[in-house]
Every structure is written in C-alpha cells, then in structure tokens.
Amino acid sequence: MRKGRIERKTKETSILVEVDLDGTGDYAISTGIGFLDHMVEQFSRHSLIDVSLKVDGDLHVDQHHTTEDSAIALGQALAQALSEKAGIGRYGEAHSPMDETLARVVLDISGRPYLVWKARFTQEKLGEWDTELIEHWFHSVAQSAGLTLHCQVLYGSNNHHICEALYKGFARAMRQAVELDTRKGGAVPSTKGQLGG
Template sequence: MRRATVERKTAETRISATVNLDGTGSYEISTGIGFLDHMLEQLSRHSLIDIQLKAEGDLHIDGHHTTEDCGIVLGQAVFQALGDRKGIWRYGAALIPMDETLSRVALDASNRPYLIWKVEFNRDKLGSMDTELFKEWFQAFAQNAGLDLHVETLYGTNNHHIVESCFKALARALREAIQIDPRKADAVPSTKGSL
C-alpha cells in the first residue's frame, strides 16, 4: 500500500498527516481553520486519497503558518507515499465547473516542483481565512509533493466557488496522475529511468 505519515513540529505549528494514495477518499481533518478543513476534505474526497491531518498552530497571530505548514506536511506525505513513482501515469489534468466558475489544473508528478498560479480574488477573506493564503498552500504542497502544478481560474465571480473549483481540479488531476498504469506498472514513466 502506498501510505506515509509525516510529523512536523516547529515553534509555530505542530502537524501530523497520514495519507493512503490507494484509499477511498475518507478523511479526518482538523486544522483550526474551518475553510481550510473544507478544502482539504474536498481534496481527499475527489482524489480518493485517504487523509488524516491534525494541526495546531499560532492562529492567535493569523492563519499563515498553519496554512503553509499544512501544505508542506501533506505534500511531504504524498511525496513519501509515491516512493520511486514506478508505474504511475505521471500526468493529470482536470477542468472543473462550479456554478459560474471554471477552473483548470494540469500537473506533472515529475519531482521537479513548480507552481503556476493564475487565480484572482475580489475579497480579502473567506470565513476567517485570508484569500492570499491559498496560493501559499498550493505552493507549499507542490514544492513538497514534487509536482509541476499549473492552476488557473478561467472565469468566475464567487470567491468560494473559485477556491473550491481549484481544490477539486487539483484532486481530480492528482487522482489521474498517481494511479497505476496496468500496462507499465513496473516502470518509472520517464526515459531517464527515474523521477
């Protein structure tokens, strides 16, 4: 089974995450930031990755450290669970509508992390969460999971729908990229022989 557990303890946060890449999309998530919990639940459900994540952070300051560190820890867990990436499809893409919003994610699980972020908001907060922190989460997740990740909202006006469609598109693209290709389950999907 492709599973991993990662713990991170700093002066700012204490976070533990367990993932099962071959799960059913079950989750137990508690970050102390309600909207972030909701988005990570969407990520789990639509990627079929089981996620257990518990975070305690310095929310009396703001949500920055907790949000970023949740991306770091979850990304590291996915990285470890992927192992040598043998047999994965490697690439994934999704185009996800949510009412008036349409978002697109394309990714390469190449172990060459990069983030392209073309998402704009017209509000500073969703619930108690600063909208500028969503880019921080995606950056931390991509960097630590080893993903070349492109996220773009093509159009939309409702900020909740914009963010949620991005997380759901990530989930569906990730689900595609990490599944095992039965025709090449014994090979790393690269002419170099490693990722």
C-alpha cells in the same frame, strides 16, 4: 501499500498527517481554520486519497504558519507515499466547474516543483481564511510533493466557487496522476529511469 505519514513539529505548528493513495476518499481534517478544513476535505474526497490531518498552530499570531506548514507536511506525505513513483500515470488534468466558475488544473509528478498560478480573489477572506494564503498553500504543496502544477481560473466571479473549483480540480488531477497504470509494468514513467533528478 502506498501510504505516507509525516510528523512535523516547530515552534509555530505541530502537525500529524497520514495519506493513503489507494484509499476511498476518507478524511479526518482539523487545522483550526474552517475553510481550509473544507478545502482539504474536498481534495481527499475527489482524489480518493485518504487524508488524516491534525494541526495545532499559532493561530493567535495569524493563519500563515498553519496554512504553509500543513501544506508542506501534506506534500511530504504524498511524496513519501509515491516513493520511487513506479508505475504511476504521472500526469493529470481536470476542468472543474462550479456554477458560474470554471477552473483548469494540470500537473506532472515530475519531482521538479513549480507552480503557475492564474487566479485571483476579490475579497480578503473566505470564512476566516485569508484568501492571499490560497496560492501559498498550492505553492507549498507543489514544492514539498515535487509537483509541476498549473492552476488557472478560466472564468468565475464567486470567490467561494473559485476556491472550491481549484481544489476539486487539483484533486481530480492528482487522482489521475497517482493511479497505477498496469501497462507500465511497474516502470518509472521517465526515459531517465527516475523522476526528480
């Protein structure tokens, strides 16, 4: 049972997140930011990772703490569910088209967090969500889950499509990386015998 559950409470946010790596893409997402909800729903549905995420954040201040803390908690839950990472594929990659946009996401569940971000937005908001927070969300997930994560928009012009293609690409890459490979016989996919150290 590869499941993770994280409760995170600070003066800025109160968060409960649960994930199941062997799920079917079921989700229940409530962050208080509609577009962020939509993107995490896309992540769950296309990764087949069940995600339950409830956030009460200080949205009267701005969206930064809710965005950052929810990504940290989600990453921690993924890391908890992965445990020693035994038998996983480890690597994942996806090209994700959405109309005129094409995004590429490549990742390694390495335990060495790093984000390479090659995407930009030409408007300040998607719905009510500040687009400058999108890169920060990916950075926070990569840091807390221990991912080496490369996100690139190869081309595209519609900001909604750009964002959604990135999230769907991330989802499909994660689906590959977390899946168990029976040929590995439960071994950690590293010549070191461990990941992240």
